[in-house]
Amino acid sequence: MSEKILMKGNEALGEAAIIAGCRFYFGYPITPQNEVPAYMSRRLPRVGGTFLQAESELAAINMVYGASAAGARVMTSSSSPGISLKQEGLSYIAGAELPCVVVNIMRGGPGLGNIAGSQGDYFQSTRGGGNGDYRQLVLTPATVQEMADLTLLAFDLADEYRIAVLILGDGYLGQISEALTLPKPTGKVFEKPWALTGAKGRKPNKVASLRLVPETSLEELNLVLNEKYKKISAKECRSESYLTEDAEYLLVAYGTSSRICREAVNELREEGIKAGLFRLITAWPFPAEALQIASAKAKKILTVEMSLGQMIEDVKLSVKDPERVDFYGRSGGMLPETDEIKRRIKAYGN
């Protein structure tokens, strides 16, 4: 059995990336994710890897693009305003079908906002902040253990589907220290015959998204991408249903806000109120079917977010009788409160 160790969320994520075989990291400092580059700069040279502090987030995501095009497992991390700067690169990465892992340890926005944890980038993450018809996988860890476990999963999913996988955490999750068991390598191996390694004994490879003749090729590419996205939607939805089987009141949340909801559910259950929690593990693809099952008996569905209402749109699109869906959120780095969640649930019963 592996020992439990104490680590910060950001550092657990960094170590998990190394366990996953990531040997290239490019990034630019921004709070509250600075432990990730600091950790990678310490660890990567010791395992034969490359850490490079880029001149900007734009440069960092394009270094990721280049390293991925060369066939490497590669990661970058940032926080909300920095992730905004990476959107152009993410669109190119989608168009060129390059695998990579991008970490967003969200902080309050819009603009420079503040440095406290937030969930204000749900739209940006799930709708695509860059241009064009594309999607990216979005994983939403809620514990330090999951920061590590989902990082391993992220690298495998990225390689399997040749897609950017976004790990969507928040400043609280990045900074919190918790015990975890470091995951073991999954051992999955992915061939990359498309990688740019020099045209020795083969035809030249090209990594590009440009398709200049619209009727014959760009739509063709988009349809190919769309098939891939459909496959991911069918196969890769992940979620956790906690005490939902008989739940009359269902909380829906992800990440840090789901931990607050879990506490509220436990306390409500102690008072005999049938509350349950549906927690996203993938925000895209959105686990709509699982949510339908979890919400089958719910009189009310309370969506709880550290934003003023973004995930709620997916919740409403997914459940039957969406008029059941209500919202409670705090924004600008503030946290939803257990007591307020309980108060609202109890009010539904009156």
Add this chain to the structure above:
Amino acid sequence: METKNFKYVYDRPEALVDKVTHYCPGCGHGIVHKLLAEVIDELGVREKAIIIAPVGCSVLIYDYMNFDGCEASHGRAPAVATGLKRVNPDNVVISYQGDGDLLAIGTAEAVHVANRGENITTIFINNAIYGMTGGQMAPTTMEKQITATTPYGRDPMDVGFPIRGCELLNTLEAPVFIERCSIYDFKNTLKTKKAIKKGIKNQIEGRGYSFIEVLSTCPTNWGMKPQEAANWVKDTMVPYYPLGNFRDN
């Protein structure tokens, strides 16, 4: 005609794809592409080479080069080159960029790739204008030059003076080779080939960052015939952008 005694002395480089380019008559890109392909063949690195295509007229360069190619978003070719080179240091990575790409939208990447001394080779095509988008002002557009966005001529008091790339990068410690050349006549074209060869050779030998600026032509957007465009490079650009080697360590 009797040909059996003819000696085969000249052929299309293996590194150049046999196809018609989309470049305008008199454009310098085709010439520089061929020089690069010849150098790649002469140094025997076609199977190791990766060309980074910029955004601009040479966006399709990977369709003309018979080796691996990679697209980059506007201005980010040096960052993409860095990622590729750091993963596979044995590859020969060439960042081919235009003037808007390298000295406007991608200035930060251009400066920092040189400052890190990345072991890559940059070929910088300076034709004093944005070609692909229809002839707008470039950071290297000459004073008083008329473009689609400087209809009254470039006014340095309003939009600044043309930027000299070689001189800018020559303030940095790391680059090992910086040279400005041109393809406006045959003699200078041969010098350009020599500089490109030196730049690629430096990379093969692991010496560090090489930067070759080529003063080139854009007859279409300059509104000139090809020969007039070549003359304009010589008479208007060269006095402001002096040709020659700035560094050869």
